[in-house]
Amino acid sequence: MTEPDTTGTPRRRPILSLPWPALAGIGAATAAAHIGNNFTTFLIGRLIDRYGFTPVQMGVWSMTETLSYAVAMFVAAPRAAALSPRILMGVAGLLVVSAQFLSATTGLFMALLPGRIVTGLGYGLANVALNLAAGRTGHPARALSAGIALQTALYTFVNLTLPLIGVRFGVTGMFAALAALSACLCAAAPCLPGGRAPTAPDATRIRYPRRISPAGWRMLVAMALFTFGSLAIWPFMERTAHAIGLSAFYYGCCQSIATLGCAVGNIVLATRTGHDRGSGPVLLSLVICAVSCAALTTVSSGIAFALALVIFNVSWFFAYPLMLGTAFAVEPDGRLAVLCSGVWLLMMSLGSLTTGVMAWAMGGYGAVGPAGMVICLAAAFTLRPLVRKLASTPPAI
Numbered sequence: 001m002t003e004p005d006t007t008g009t010p011r012r013r014p015i016l017s018l019p020w021p022a023l024a025g026i027g028a029a030t031a032a033a034h035i036g037n038n039f040t041t042f043l044i045g046r047l048i049d050r051y052g053f054t055p056v057q058m059g060v061w062s063m064t065e066t067l068s069y070a071v072a073m074f075v076a077a078p079r080a081a082a083l084s085p086r087i088l089m090g091v092a093g094l095l096v097v098s099a100q101f102l103s104a105t106t107g108l109f110m111a112l113l114p115g116r117i118v119t120g121l122g123y124g125l126a127n128v129a130l131n132l133a134a135g136r137t138g139h140p141a142r143a144l145s146a147g148i149a150l151q152t153a154l155y156t157f158v159n160l161t162l163p164l165i166g167v168r169f170g171v172t173g174m175f176a177a178l179a180a181l182s183a184c185l186c187a188a189a190p191c192l193p194g195g196r197a198p199t200a201p202d203a204t205r206i207r208y209p210r211r212i213s214p215a216g217w218r219m220l221v222a223m224a225l226f227t228f229g230s231l232a233i234w235p236f237m238e239r240t241a242h243a244i245g246l247s248a249f250y251y252g253c254c255q256s257i258a259t260l261g262c263a264v265g266n267i268v269l270a271t272r273t274g275h276d277r278g279s280g281p282v283l284l285s286l287v288i289c290a291v292s293c294a295a296l297t298t299v300s301s302g303i304a305f306a307l308a309l310v311i312f313n314v315s316w317f318f319a320y321p322l323m324l325g326t327a328f329a330v331e332p333d334g335r336l337a338v339l340c341s342g343v344w345l346l347m348m349s350l351g352s353l354t355t356g357v358m359a360w361a362m363g364g365y366g367a368v369g370p371a372g373m374v375i376c377l378a379a380a381f382t383l384r385p386l387v388r389k390l391a392s393t394p395p396a397i
Contacts, residue, residue, distance in 0.1 A: 022137065023146055025190075026133055026146065026150075027146070027149075028191065029085070029126055029129050029130040030130055030151040031155070032123075032126045033127040033129075034123070036120070036123045037231075037234070037348070038155055038158075039162060040062055041234065042163060043171060044236065045238040045239055046174060047112075048239070050107065054360065055355075055359040056357060059235070059355060061112060061113065061116060062116075062356075064120065065116035066345045068117045068118075068120025068121050069121070069123045069349075070124065070345035072120065072124025072128065073128060073338055073342030077335050077338040081333050083128065084194050085128075085133040085192040085194075086190060088126070091125055092129065095118050095121055095125070096118075096119050096122035097180075097182050099114075099122065100115070100175050100179035101176065101179045102115055104175035104179070122182075124345070130144075130147065133193055135328060140328040140337065141269075141325025144321040144324055145269040146267075152259040152260070152262035152317070155255075155259045157256075158181065159253075159255040160252055162174060162178075163248040163249045167248075215330045216339075218386050219383070222323070222383035222386070223323060223340045224346075225378050225379035225382060226375075226379035228350060229290070229372040229374070229376040229379060230316060230372055231348040231351055232350075232354055232372055234351075235352045236352075236368075237309075238251050239365065240296060240297055240365050254302075254306040254309050257310055262317045266317055269318060269321065269322075281318065282383065286315075286376055289315040290377045291373060292311040292315060293369050293372040293373050294373035296308045297367070297369030297370070298369055320344075326387055
């Protein structure tokens, strides 16, 4: 597709209406922000095998990181319009890389916890940078979907190689590899916008944040239900596969297939967002995610687990950007979207601890998936009136 430049000569429009540097920056920020969410599960499995940590200890360990992640999001949210995505991404890289390398040097549980606090802060700052950069494109959900497509393409490779690194170099090598990955991604910080948003108030004039609207609260409750229900099992996903006799490498292969599916799905979503304006896509994604969540902890064969994992990943990564797009439609300045991401991390923190306790008390993870299904369905029920109302006066999300 072409459009005339200032001289009247036709030129090609950038893919997805985003310049290539901006697309690369958003993709790198997406991948940098979600390393912990996607690969902590491999670290947990290896730490349990190497040092004999219990599921409750690993639940606390994972919760520490995601709580720290959430704190960074909540602190940044009231100041979102005045922050520079470029600077946030650079600071995030320094925090995560240093903490991961330090974590590689110890096997003591209490010594590992401070590292999770620092990595959580770094991932949180990277996620703030991502949301703010996406919000400044004019099509946040489209930009987020494009970023997720790039992230999942990269993660397909990482899901295959990280278990092999664990076999060859142990958990120390896995920490070091994730540190190197963060360093490479955060080096793309110059591709993100610098300075505050064009409509940001002067820092000296910022007052106490305005109240959240009823629509905003409904959005936050829906996000809380969705993320608690769907992600409670996530840090223990590799352990769930292990429980039915699947190896870490087999799980990595399954996850690679799932991330490839996410890449394809989010390319489609990025090109269609703004055209499919009804409430159907986000609600359908939530329902499918709910059903697949239940299947993840109740199936007993490798093929069924792989299928459930693919459906879970693809539906989750459809629902999440569409929900953030809804948040931008409610509050275009990005505050609500950042709060939604903070709620996501808070709920994942509580969920990981809950799952660890359930696994310890029940001797397995079987009940976690069905419980998550019920909570995800409650999220769809909560969100339905809001997305239907927005669909009647469609925003550009």
